[in-house]
Amino acid sequence: MDPLVLSRWQFAITTSYHFLFVPLSVGLGLLVAIMETLYMNRRREIYRRMAVYWGHFFLISVAMGVVTGIVLEFQFGLNWARFSRYVGDVFGPPLAIESWAAFFLESVFIGVWLYGRKALSIRMQVFSIWMVTLGAMLSAFWIISANAFMQEPAGYVLRNNRVELVNFLAVALNHKALYMCGHTILACIVTTSFFVLGVCAWHFLRNTAEQDFFRRSMKLAILTGLVSLLGVIVLGHFMARDMAQHQPMKLAAAEAIWETRTDGRESLFAVIDEPARRNKVDITVPWLLNVMVFDSLQGTIKGMKPLQEEQVVLSGPGNYIPPVTLTYWSFRLMIFSGITMLLLLLVLAVTVFRRKIVLPRWFQWALIAAVMLPHIANITGWIVTEVGRQPWAVYGLLLTSAGSTAGLAAATALSSLILFTLIYTVLAFIAASLIIRQIKKGP
Amino acid sequence: MDLPTFWFIIVAWLLAGFFFLEGFDYGVGMLLPFLSKEEAQRRMIISSIGGVWDGNEVWMVSAGAVLFASFPSWYATLFSSLYIVFTLILCGLILRGIGIKFRNLREDHRWRAVWDWLICTGSFTAAFFWGVVVGDLLQGLPITDQQVFAGGIRDIFTPFSLTAALAVVSLFLLHGAVYLNIKLSGDVLGKLKRLLPIIFLVALLMAAVFLLLGYLRLGMLCSPAELILAGLAVAALIACGISILRKADLTAFWASGTVILLIVSLVFTFLYPRVLISTLDPRWTLTVQNASSSPYSLKVMSVVAIFFIPTTLLYQAWTYWVLRKRVEHSDRY
Numbered sequence: 084m085d086p087l088v089l090s091r092w093q094f095a096i097t098t099s100y101h102f103l104f105v106p107l108s109v110g111l112g113l114l115v116a117i118m119e120t121l122y123m124n125r126r127r128e129i130y131r132r133m134a135v136y137w138g139h140f141f142l143i144s145v146a147m148g149v150v151t152g153i154v155l156e157f158q159f160g161l162n163w164a165r166f167s168r169y170v171g172d173v174f175g176p177p178l179a180i181e182s183w184a185a186f187f188l189e190s191v192f193i194g195v196w197l198y199g200r201k202a203l204s205i206r207m208q209v210f211s212i213w214m215v216t217l218g219a220m221l222s223a224f225w226i227i228s229a230n231a232f233m234q235e236p237a238g239y240v241l242r243n244n245r246v247e248l249v250n251f252l253a254v255a256l257n258h259k260a261l262y263m264c265g266h267t268i269l270a271c272i273v274t275t276s277f278f279v280l281g282v283c284a285w286h287f288l289r290n291t292a293e294q295d296f297f298r299r300s301m302k303l304a305i306l307t308g309l310v311s312l313l314g315v316i317v318l319g320h321f322m323a324r325d326m327a328q329h330q331p332m333k334l335a336a337a338e339a340i341w342e343t344r345t346d347g348r349e350s351l352f353a354v355i356d357e358p359a360r361r362n363k364v365d366i367t368v369p370w371l372l373n374v375m376v377f378d379s380l381q382g383t384i385k386g387m388k389p390l391q392e393e394q395v396v397l398s399g400p401g402n403y404i405p406p407v408t409l410t411y412w413s414f415r416l417m418i419f420s421g422i423t424m425l426l427l428l429l430v431l432a433v434t435v436f437r438r439k440i441v442l443p444r445w446f447q448w449a450l451i452a453a454v455m456l457p458h459i460a461n462i463t464g465w466i467v468t469e470v471g472r473q474p475w476a477v478y479g480l481l482l483t484s485a486g487s488t489a490g491l492a493a494a495t496a497l498s499s500l501i502l503f504t505l506i507y508t509v510l511a512f513i514a515a516s517l518i519i520r521q522i523k524k525g526p
Numbered sequence: 527m528d529l530p531t532f533w534f535i536i537v538a539w540l541l542a543g544f545f546f547l548e549g550f551d552y553g554v555g556m557l558l559p560f561l562s563k564e565e566a567q568r569r570m571i572i573s574s575i576g577g578v579w580d581g582n583e584v585w586m587v588s589a590g591a592v593l594f595a596s597f598p599s600w601y602a603t604l605f606s607s608l609y610i611v612f613t614l615i616l617c618g619l620i621l622r623g624i625g626i627k628f629r630n631l632r633e634d635h636r637w638r639a640v641w642d643w644l645i646c647t648g649s650f651t652a653a654f655f656w657g658v659v660v661g662d663l664l665q666g667l668p669i670t671d672q673q674v675f676a677g678g679i680r681d682i683f684t685p686f687s688l689t690a691a692l693a694v695v696s697l698f699l700l701h702g703a704v705y706l707n708i709k710l711s712g713d714v715l716g717k718l719k720r721l722l723p724i725i726f727l728v729a730l731l732m733a734a735v736f737l738l739l740g741y742l743r744l745g746m747l748c749s750p751a752e753l754i755l756a757g758l759a760v761a762a763l764i765a766c767g768i769s770i771l772r773k774a775d776l777t778a779f780w781a782s783g784t785v786i787l788l789i790v791s792l793v794f795t796f797l798y799p800r801v802l803i804s805t806l807d808p809r810w811t812l813t814v815q816n817a818s819s820s821p822y823s824l825k826v827m828s829v830v831a832i833f834f835i836p837t838t839l840l841y842q843a844w845t846y847w848v849l850r851k852r853v854e855h856s857d858r859y
């Protein structure tokens with residue numbers, strides 16, 4: 084087996100596990116901080132109980148988030164040594180700053196928050212949990228500004244066979260980073276809101292004693308869910324527009340557009356023949372694509388074939404088309420999940436806030452199933468971002484195949500891949516079982 | 527002082543802090559199953575690091591990220607050469623980290639027993655293989671002119687690197703034991719106090735063997751600075767032993783911490799200006815100059831570091847102050 088392929092699988096699997104838990108940490112941190120603040124200000128026992136109950140899930144996801152994160156940081160050196168040498172000058176500073184500005188904040192304060200109950204005043208307690216949440220959000224910000232450099236390089240020059248930093252602010256405040264950061268952090272809050280909704284729905288179905296507790300939790304989750312989901316969708320729209328400008332190949336792949344398209348037809352269902360570079364079946368509707376990308380009915384979206392030819396002129400012979408089927412269907416799944424979640428939330432908001440109406444059972448079950456939707460959107464979203472960028476590791480500058488560790492033996496790469504996958508899978512099951520126990524136990 | 531040297535010192539400082547702080551965390555983890563079979567007492571042992579180990583581990587995360595940012599070639603070459611070593615460190619860290627967080631979440635005897643052993647072996651694995659990294663840094667690795675590792679498992683696990691590994695493990699055990707000695711209260715201290723002298727003697731022996739082997743094999747301790755640092759380290763270690771005998775618990779803790787800081791300083795003094803020694807050809811050795819990031823990058827980070835490093839230190843110290851009390855039997859988390 085090719086060590087490059089194994090390294091790519093390892094990165095994909097380990098990051099996916101990281102991002103299975105990180106969104107819950109970010110979102111639950113925020114919810115728990117809100118609940119503790121409410122308790123501090125209103126001194127009602129229910130808010131304290133809410134903070135404790137949802138705090139349990141928070142601790143489980145943070146534990147998983149931290150141990151999966153460390154692997155990622157070391158992995159750049161382990162499997163991607165040539166990448167690390169090439170980009171370290173630009174890519175490293177955001178990571179170093181992340182560790183000071185974010186990880187210390189989160190990890191140090193989570194310790195006092197948890198173990199300092201007796202010693203701290205309630206004010207300091209609330210302050211600590213807000214610092215934890217701030218730390219989690221800042222860590223999303225810095226890692227994404229590093230990732231944005233791989234999507235749309237900025238603030239660098241090519242010197243000494245590597246990229247060197249010349250403008251730090253252009254990297255940290257890369258417009259791409261700001262979009263992605265907003266989209267991702269809000270997606271984390273959506274993920275958490277749907278988790279809370281699912282747990283509440285389960286307790287309503289079971290008719291457990293704590294109706295008031297879960298009704299309040301549900302209201303809070305509807306609010307956070309609706310606001311953040313609308314934000315995710317609006318930013319997603321801006322990102323599509325940005326992609327048309329800066330990463331046209333990714334957009335063309337996400338839309339399965341081979342030849343330049345001017346009629347703005349949006350593909351709904353395509354059977355793609357990648358070797359032949361065409362779609363066997365392509366069901367489209369008019370205008371939608373241009374509305375989504377350009378906010379207007381007019382516009383031109385370049386196809387993959389002309390883009391491929393342009394890239395050959397720029398970068399030499401090679402295939403510059405990413406895996407189209409995967410990118411295309413991932414993009415559709417993310418948007419499908421987003422729209423489904425929006426519909427669910429709207430129905431829910433109308434019913435719950437009009438009081439008396441009781442939710443039908445099938446709808447409760449739908450809410451439980453919907454816990455998976457944001458996770459699907461998260462993973463497919465990252466697939467669009469990362470797979471859609473291929474064959475580049477750093478867009479236009481460094482090929483993924485040129486970034487892997489030289490001289491890495493396939494057997495070594497395979498054993499670490501198996502080891503991490505096994506450990507993570509077992510741990511994810513254990514974490515899931517703890518979460519389910521906690522759900523059943525109730526507050 | 528030039529910028530790369532300044533960042534070399536920051537890297538050394540972060541690693542020293544990591545070894546000092548996680549040193550006792552790992553030590554506590556390794557000792558956990560051996561100090562008591564009683565759940566209430568084990569819980570106290572975990573609680574002694576429960577509120578601080580997360581923040582301590584970030585010193586390692588931070589050292590890794592800073593290494594990446596300030597010396598990309600050092601980071602890339604070291605990690606890819608020691609692929610197996612770091613993979614095992616990671617596995618140890620995963621099991622130990624999850625163990626500490628998950629063990630208390632179920633009231634089930636078997637569940638806790640399994641996690642306690644995983645915490646113990648995970649801590650041992652991480653400590654041991656970090657020791658191998660230290661040994662390999664000192665002795666060098668077969669690195670080609672392309673910064674590619676051209677050796678095999680025998681170049682990584684040598685008698686010297688294994689000695690270094692055992693020395694690190696035993697120093698961490700000592701550091702963890704004297705830490706528990708200032709954090710615990712009640713019956714659980716009995717067993718600990720009986721073990722302390724033995725742990726101390728092992729640490730003393732291993733530290734001596736490590737220094738001796740370093741002198742014989744690598745020509746360490748040949749400059750005045752190295753000699754002074756090593757001498758001070760040995761003196762601090764002996765001071766630690768005397769404090770244990772005299773029941774000066776707090777002094778013993780600071781003494782064992784000083785030993786760790788001095789040994790890390792010794793390692794980096796020996797290395798400078800090299801950062802990764804090539805055993806194939808001295809011209810291919812990575813140095814502070816040829817492995818570092820561009821001056822602009824280092825300047826940006828210096829500005830950021832001047833703000834963040836002191837603030838981080840301050841609030842982390844504050845949490846130690848908040849959690850300064852000894853753990854009592856009645857504490858529940």
Ligand code: HEM
Pocket residue numbers: 098101104105108109144145146147148149150151152153154155156186189190218219220222223224226227267268583584587
């Ligand atoms: C390849 C990319 C990534 C790397 C190298 C990475 C690295 C890390 C590391 C080293 C930790 C452990 C920190 C500690 O010890 O406290 C961590 C935790 C964390 N990471 Fe990542 N990370 C990556 C991607 C992401 C992304 C995309 C996000 C969010 C949008 C994120 C958010 C977090 C959060 C919130 C934590 C704290 C743990 C938790 O709350 O669950 N990370 N990450």
Ligand code: HEM
Pocket residue numbers: 234262263264266267270271273274315316318319320322323326417418419420421422457458460461462463464465466467468469471
């Ligand atoms: C419904 C409309 C949505 C649109 C139009 C949209 C658009 C996009 C686009 C264009 C990207 C790729 C960015 C790039 O590589 O340039 C992306 C990535 C992503 N999306 Fe969405 N998205 C939507 C919904 C969602 C939802 C509901 C979630 C999760 C709850 C989500 C989570 C993500 C994540 C995690 C990424 C990867 C990180 C990033 O690139 O920011 N998206 N989205």
